[in-house]
Amino acid sequence: MSSRFRANSVGSPIKCVGLTVLLLAGCETGVRPPAPVAQSTPVAPSTPVAPAEPVYRGVVDTALSPGAGRTLATIDPRAAKYYDNPEAVKVGKFLFGSMNCAGCHTNGGGGMAPSLMDNQWIYGGRLEQIHQTLVEGRPNGMPAWGGVLPDDELWQLAAYVRSMSLPETLAAQGSGNPSQSPAPVPRAVDEDTGWAAPAATTNDYSETLKGPDGPQ
Amino acid sequence: MRTLSVNGRPVTVFLLSAMLAPLPTFAQSVPAAVPQSEIFTREQIGHALAQPTPGVGRTAPSSANAPQDDGQWSMPSKNYAATRFSSLTEISPTTAKKLQPVLTFSLAVNKGQEAAPIVVGNTMYIVTAYPNIVYALDLTRPGAPLKWRFSPQPVPASQGVACCDVVNRGGTVSDGKFIFTTLDGQVIAIDVNTGRSVWRTQLGNINKGESITMAPLVAKGRVYVGNSGGELGVRGWLTALDEKDGKVVWRAYNAGPDADVLISSQFKPFYSGDKGTDLGVTTWPTDAWKIGGSTAWGWVNYDAELNSIYYGSGNPGPWNAEQRPGDNKWTAGMFSRDPATGQARWFYQFSPHDEHDYDGVNEQILLDMPFAGKMQKVMVHPDRNGYLYVINRSTGQVLSADPYGPVNSTKGVDLATGRPIINPEKETKVGVQVRNICPTASGAKDWNPSSFSPRTGLLYIPHENMCMDWMNVAVSYIAGTPYVGADVHMKPGPGGNRGVLTAWDPVRRRPAWEVKENFPVWSGTVVTAGDVVFYGTMDGWFKAANARTGAALWRFKVDSGIVGQPVSYRGPDGHQYVAVLSGVGGWAGAVVSGPVDRRDGAAAIGMVSAMSDLPKYSTAGGTLYVFSLPR
Numbered sequence: 001m002s003s004r005f006r007a008n009s010v011g012s013p014i015k016c017v018g019l020t021v022l023l024l025a026g027c028e029t030g031v032r033p034p035a036p037v038a039q040s041t042p043v044a045p046s047t048p049v050a051p052a053e054p055v056y057r058g059v060v061d062t063a064l065s066p067g068a069g070r071t072l073a074t075i076d077p078r079a080a081k082y083y084d085n086p087e088a089v090k091v092g093k094f095l096f097g098s099m100n101c102a103g104c105h106t107n108g109g110g111g112m113a114p115s116l117m118d119n120q121w122i123y124g125g126r127l128e129q130i131h132q133t134l135v136e137g138r139p140n141g142m143p144a145w146g147g148v149l150p151d152d153e154l155w156q157l158a159a160y161v162r163s164m165s166l167p168e169t170l171a172a173q174g175s176g177n178p179s180q181s182p183a184p185v186p187r188a189v190d191e192d193t194g195w196a197a198p199a200a201t202t203n204d205y206s207e208t209l210k211g212p213d214g215p216q
Numbered sequence: 217m218r219t220l221s222v223n224g225r226p227v228t229v230f231l232l233s234a235m236l237a238p239l240p241t242f243a244q245s246v247p248a249a250v251p252q253s254e255i256f257t258r259e260q261i262g263h264a265l266a267q268p269t270p271g272v273g274r275t276a277p278s279s280a281n282a283p284q285d286d287g288q289w290s291m292p293s294k295n296y297a298a299t300r301f302s303s304l305t306e307i308s309p310t311t312a313k314k315l316q317p318v319l320t321f322s323l324a325v326n327k328g329q330e331a332a333p334i335v336v337g338n339t340m341y342i343v344t345a346y347p348n349i350v351y352a353l354d355l356t357r358p359g360a361p362l363k364w365r366f367s368p369q370p371v372p373a374s375q376g377v378a379c380c381d382v383v384n385r386g387g388t389v390s391d392g393k394f395i396f397t398t399l400d401g402q403v404i405a406i407d408v409n410t411g412r413s414v415w416r417t418q419l420g421n422i423n424k425g426e427s428i429t430m431a432p433l434v435a436k437g438r439v440y441v442g443n444s445g446g447e448l449g450v451r452g453w454l455t456a457l458d459e460k461d462g463k464v465v466w467r468a469y470n471a472g473p474d475a476d477v478l479i480s481s482q483f484k485p486f487y488s489g490d491k492g493t494d495l496g497v498t499t500w501p502t503d504a505w506k507i508g509g510s511t512a513w514g515w516v517n518y519d520a521e522l523n524s525i526y527y528g529s530g531n532p533g534p535w536n537a538e539q540r541p542g543d544n545k546w547t548a549g550m551f552s553r554d555p556a557t558g559q560a561r562w563f564y565q566f567s568p569h570d571e572h573d574y575d576g577v578n579e580q581i582l583l584d585m586p587f588a589g590k591m592q593k594v595m596v597h598p599d600r601n602g603y604l605y606v607i608n609r610s611t612g613q614v615l616s617a618d619p620y621g622p623v624n625s626t627k628g629v630d631l632a633t634g635r636p637i638i639n640p641e642k643e644t645k646v647g648v649q650v651r652n653i654c655p656t657a658s659g660a661k662d663w664n665p666s667s668f669s670p671r672t673g674l675l676y677i678p679h680e681n682m683c684m685d686w687m688n689v690a691v692s693y694i695a696g697t698p699y700v701g702a703d704v705h706m707k708p709g710p711g712g713n714r715g716v717l718t719a720w721d722p723v724r725r726r727p728a729w730e731v732k733e734n735f736p737v738w739s740g741t742v743v744t745a746g747d748v749v750f751y752g753t754m755d756g757w758f759k760a761a762n763a764r765t766g767a768a769l770w771r772f773k774v775d776s777g778i779v780g781q782p783v784s785y786r787g788p789d790g791h792q793y794v795a796v797l798s799g800v801g802g803w804a805g806a807v808v809s810g811p812v813d814r815r816d817g818a819a820a821i822g823m824v825s826a827m828s829d830l831p832k833y834s835t836a837g838g839t840l841y842v843f844s845l846p847r
Contacts, residue, residue, distance in 0.1 A: 097689075098692065099694065099697075100691070100692070100694050100697035100698055100699070103447075103691075103697055103698020103699070103700055104376065104697065104698055106816050106818050106819040106820070106821075107816045107818055107819070108813065108816055109812060109813040109814070109815060109816020109817075109818065109819030109820075109824060110810065110811050110812045110813055110816070110819050110820070111806060111810065111812060111819045111820040111821055111824075112376065112377075112378060112379055112380075112698065113376060113811075114811035115811055115812055115813035115816070115819070117813050117815065117816065118813050139372045139373065140372045140373065140375045140376065141372065141373050141374065141375040141376015141377065141378075142376060143376065143696060143697065170815075173815075177703070177816065177817070177818055178813075178815055178816050179816075209831055209832060210832065211832050211833075212829070212832050212833060214832075
């Protein structure tokens with residue numbers, strides 16, 4: 001599973017270490033649609049290269065990037081209006097129940113299907129990635145909803161799913177079932193540059209499980 | 217139901233009530249136990265048609281249904297009577313403390329391992345949870361090396377339609393073939409010598425929500441298989457295949473018109489409530505039987521004496537019973553059928569119009585038992601609904617029904633009508649949180665089978681002591697997705713111990729002894745002629761108890777929790793062995809084996825709240841363990 005700390009580095013330079021031309025080519029693999037190749041000659045280590053234009057690179061599920069290079073990711077324009085949108089997560093929550101997502105994923109805690117409230121993502125946790133998961137389905141038992149529901153609703157569902165693991169949503173948990181008061185998804189969560197948790201974040205999902213007789 | 221406009225489109229409101237009434241527990245700790253005062257006592261609600269007459273004869277299976285033990289273990293239930301009794305005596309209350317592991321083997325699958333290891337001709341056969349790998353181990357050689365391994369490669373998407381972990385309950389060796397089912401709905405026969413498939417038949421359709429997890433019954437040239445998916449609005453069936461080529465001989469649906477249910481003039485149910493035309497249609501709202509569950513994912517018996525097969529039908533769907541007024545025939549009951557044609561002979565409904573997910577699929581043990589002054593051919597069936605039924609196998613008449621776990625959802629079984637007496641306080645409703653319903657949805661016990669010793673006359677029932685809070689939630693049917701409509705939070709029953717091993721005396725209608733366990737006992741039991749009963753716990757202990765007293769004799773900590781079916785066999789060296797699979801999981805163990813978050817108490821269909829501490833005690837695994845005495 002990929003962690004919440006993604007290989008995206010929006011706004012930061014591409015760190016494509018050009019040890020060899022072959023590795024350089026690796027910088028751009030998996031790009032969809034093809035990204036403009038910034039240069040045709042090897043770049044010296046740590047030379048920042050400004051992209052010609054922002055690149056939408058589609059779904060990337062991994063924090064590994066050959067040659068330590070990274071492509072620029074921006075917010076998918078289609079996703080833009082579902083950020084910071086309280087209505088989207090509210091409708092998404094409603095659809096999550098009425099479309100029987102909850103039958104497999106419960107209130108985000110999972111059961112027949114993986115937990116969605118832990119911010120651990122098999123297929124990526126960016127809004128566009130969740131949307132892609134909903135459109136295409138996933139091999140181990142996630143139905144494909146593309147064409148079944150209007151695209152707008154798939155984005156709303158994606159926003160709700162993303163919201164489940166937000167600290168704000170978890171904090172609003174109170175004493176009820178989780179994910180009942182979904183916080184809007186801040187655009188910033190998909191713009192995080194991080195290989196590491198951002199400083200001064202409440203976004204700490206680490207957990208210590210004490211044994212039955214462990215220290216209390 | 218109301219409609220609401222979402223994105224300019226009318227949408228039926230089902231979840232409104234759930235939104236308005238959040239549940240009180242955010243399950244990180246196990247909820248408090250239900251008080252004893254909430255439960256009816258055995259004396260209050262147990263019923264029998266006659267006083268016990270133990271003097272009339274000894275309770276035992278007939279030799280036709282439980283032939284002389286050959287020391288092998290060719291089918292999960294051991295024999296047609298399903299006694300799970302081994303006649304081996306080397307391991308006894310005196311020697312058991314010396315038991316030690318002699319063989320382990322990694323199954324390479326860390327999901328709930330519910331299967332029984334099968335031993336025939338000095339080879340052991342094991343089928344794992346999804347992806348349903350079959351291993352054949354050569355017991356004649358040191359370390360029991362692999363003879364072959366068969367990977368059926370079921371469709372991965374089938375994992376998404378498995379309600380309660382991706383389990384498999386084992387295969388059977390018959391006539392040189394190992395016959396088992398796969399999660400994606402196949403039945404496969406493998407040549408035991410070559411490890412190649414002889415035939416494979418696709419029976420289930422995952423796009424309708426069907427999967428298969430049960431152990432097929434193989435008897436008299438037929439293979440009997442039923443579907444799973446009662447939580448996904450499937451239409452339940454039992455199918456008979458020809459053992460030689462896997463061709464379908466007949467299929468009986470467990471709901472719908474008589475023609476589909478294979479009900480005709482042969483059908484002679486005992487109670488009047490089961491008499492009438494097309495009750496499988498008329499006891500449902502229009503067309504609801506088509507998506508009403510009534511699967512057959514539990515145990516099938518063949519009765520060699522009466523030439524009948526018996527099996528229980530699953531819960532009606534959705535769980536929200538307000539969406540399906542009526543008795544919902546033929547769900548949550550027991551069928552007797554003609555093995556040749558599938559025609560129904562009798563049916564008895566344990567839970568008409570079930571409101572609590574009380575499937576009728578638990579095991580039945582076929583016995584000759586003294587009752588009302590004479591020996592009778594009965595089946596003994598500990599049901600999910602909390603009652604242990606003794607039923608006349610020829611007629612389907614209930615002779616006695618006694619609670620063996622905590623019960624308050626009903627006030628006994630009316631033996632004149634056969635119907636449970638409903639407790640209105642525990643009926644489930646939309647938008648109302650009905651509290652402390654006992655037993656819980658997974659029952660006073662679930663699928664995991666009991667064993668019976670003709671030496672002690674006792675039934676060794678591995679079971680649960682759990683209750684629940686339940687609120688109905690309106691739900692729509694979308695093929696291939698869950699069709700449940702209930703928000704369930706489980707909790708421990710009175711006393712707080714979530715599991716019990718009960719040694720039940722079916723003649724005197726009471727427990728001889730009980731052993732309390734912290735977690736639900738989700739493993740099967742096996743009992744031996746050495747008077748030792750074996751079972752496993754979800755926190756990873758494999759245990760031996762004295763079959764007469766319940767006294768603990770020995771235990772061994774395995775790598776994971778145990779939810780499998782222990783067996784006992786004679787090895788190639790002539791000595792007694794006991795084998796079991798570890799690998800916690802199943803519905804109760806999903807909080808460890810599944811991708812489940814403990815912070816959602818409703819997760820795993822309500823199980824997580826009651827099991828949220830299991831991860832402190834066991835981790836996922838999957839290993840064969842074999843034990844014997846030192847030599």
